Amino acid sequence: MPEPRPLKVFLCHAREDKPQVRELYRRLHADGIEVWLDERSLLPGQDWKVEIPKAVRESDVVIVCMSPVSARKEGFVQAEINFALDMALQKPEGTIYIVPAKLEECEVPDKLSRWQWVNLFEDANDGYEMLMLSLKLRAKNLGASLVPPPPQKEPARTASSQPQIQKVSLPSSTKIVAAANQRKLEVYTLANMEFVLVPKGKFIMGGTADNEKPKGGIDIPYDYWMARFPVTNAQYNDFIAPVKAKHPVENWSKIKDHPVVNVTWNHAMSFCMWLNDEFAHELPDGYTFRLPTEAEWEKAARGVNGLEYPWGNVFDPTRANCEKFAQTTTPVGQFSPRGDSPFGCADMAGNVWEWCHSLYEPYPYKAGDGREDETVAESRVFRGGSWANDRNAARCAYRYFNVPDRLNDGIGFRVSASPISPV
Template identity: 35%
Template sequence: MKKSEIQIFLAHASEDKPAVLALYNRLKQAGYKPWLDKKDLIAGQIWRDEIPKAIKASQIFLACLSGKSANKQGYIQRELRIALDTLGEMLPGTIFFIPMRLEECEIPDLRLAEVGLNLRDIHRLDYWEEDGFEQLERAIGYQFKLEPEEPKQLLSVFNFEVVRVNAKGEQIKKESKQSQYFREDLGNGITLEMVAIPGGTFLMGTEDEEIERLVKKFNWEGLRSERPKREVNVPPFFIGKYPITQAQWKAIAATAKIDIDLETNPSNFKGDELPVERVNWYQATEFCKRLSRETKREYRLPSEAEWEYACRAGTTTPFYFGETITGELANYRASKTYAEEAKGEFRKQTTPVGQFPPNAFGLYDMHGNVWEWCADTWHDNYDGAPTDGSAWIEKGNDNFSPLRGGSWYFFPTFCRSAFRDYYYRRDGNSNDGFRVVCGAGRTL
């Protein structure tokens, strides 16, 4: 169920109208459908007729209480009784009842058994202006198994150019593209750009023959984790245009703690436009939780399937550039080669995001710069992996999570679209960063 499908009836006393209006606006901003007589009654409508209809259409009956109105509980029973008397029968299904304090007060015995409705009490919530609203959102999310919704603002379009190279690293094609995106305002002029990724089906992983060739060439047994190659269907989602930068990290790390503390400037290489690094998996997920709270949208780490699908952007070659990669196309240990390309510069540090050409979705730095954490637990191969694009959690090693994309320090083979690495969730170094996802997707 989506937030926009949940109607919340706000039962209240007239004395609490200003606070209830504020609550109404906050619920609406969060994406729900609150119903309040002052806002939703149209001129000429009779409230005794419309309130029963509104209650019948609601999934939640939110009883707003305060020191002024807590002992006037009759208004709650009265509104429910009006609905019963008018309809002449019990409302179908179940309406969830939530007593919520608008301010510090005793919650009285509301004698709901006398009302006769089929009610279920989700939670008795504290003062909403402090932590009650967050409790409300968590309770509703748990009870209704809320689905993530796409951002409501209009999407903008940006133009870019993609390049393709042959095995010698020579440019063989240049093409103009455009993608849709939205911009999240993080305050103080700092923004987060999220690119729309269309849903689709792709082949994830690497063919056995190619894996064995690479194992022999690079003497790296870990390459066998890229099999078996399989077809995966990925729903649409939004993903960061760039890895999270140090400026974006500072903006969110400075907000209130949810589960763990965040250092505001953890990176080894300093610079607002450099990707944040020295971030472990738990710190990355804490960032996502805080970002979700601040923006009223669900942000998270990508699944491995989403990451690889977004990286490939429709390509089947080792890199989204083509058969190889060069130091002019990405930041990695370019003093080492992958195919027949010339050696390039080993920069020995991160570079500002967006400095190199993007892929066909308009995503930058998917190859090199920093490793990017994924939401999954680590599995040694794809045997039994989900094929719906979701994060693979079951029967994995939850001490480790996958990292994708390579980094400024690593050889080109580690930067391939299909390459999988992993690391302790509690550790992070100057190679490890992340980018965020918003929208469709679920966890297995």
């Protein structure tokens, strides 16, 4: 007898409600539901005007996520709802197909008023339990299954007021050294990538250029872990291979250890979401894999004392891939440890620009002023310079930006393990 297929659910929502919708996605996925979410399911190069209606058509349930914003928003979210309504007309009477879900207090649009809505913002757990009862009933009627992913063994954690990540024992012949101060570093493996600890506290942020002022002390009030290297071609392939998407780098298999390029901010965010789907169990409570904020990136790159470059205050062409060193990307870690930051991060000067979580806004940096809002479709920061840039762009304080769907052969990213909200 063939195994029952999973229940397929489509999340219809406005872009402005993305943070709440991501959380709903994570809960549904953890409960064994195959969820279609645009930033997770829509692949680079696919035509969203074709794929989204196809996904609605193939879904067993469409959850329409509602808020004051979505209720008055024009555009494709309304087209999605209308398409789902057309599909509902083809279902037998009494079928649970459209489920309106309130993310905030709002009026239910007339065209959805015939279906009972669920409240996911007051007594959110009760509302989610009611939603799951409906989805389980729909699955039963279809002969579909809700099989949660197999439980993962939690890593050992030490009793401490600060979350800890399990340390990985390195071979005795391996020495991880930060060139700036020659101290040995502890390296942690999470999601099959190497991370280093960046302790909480103040650091010097900013520089002398107009968009780097004012220069001064910024406090990051939490520990976080920064990937030692940018995401490589091989690691990015692990993300896209299961869905048979085209790799953004031609002949990537010949340069597996080079940083991935030709990825947008949205692609990088989707990669982080995939990491959380697969490896969130390796993180301390309250932490997530995401792009680093601009402040997190700069502190990891220059240390607490405001170094000009990761290794010191004087440029050294033998420590970074920039200023026509290679005219293309080089393997990650090629300049380690001599080019490492005080915390042990490699390739933070040159090789590839790295997308940050933050919107491009004036200094002083304030995490709570809206610049870390993931729903805003405006220019995002990238840092570090690339193989195609000069020493000025390789400075730790240098800031550049572009629209979130920008891609080229000099832009990549690295991942941090940080609090879910940096505010």
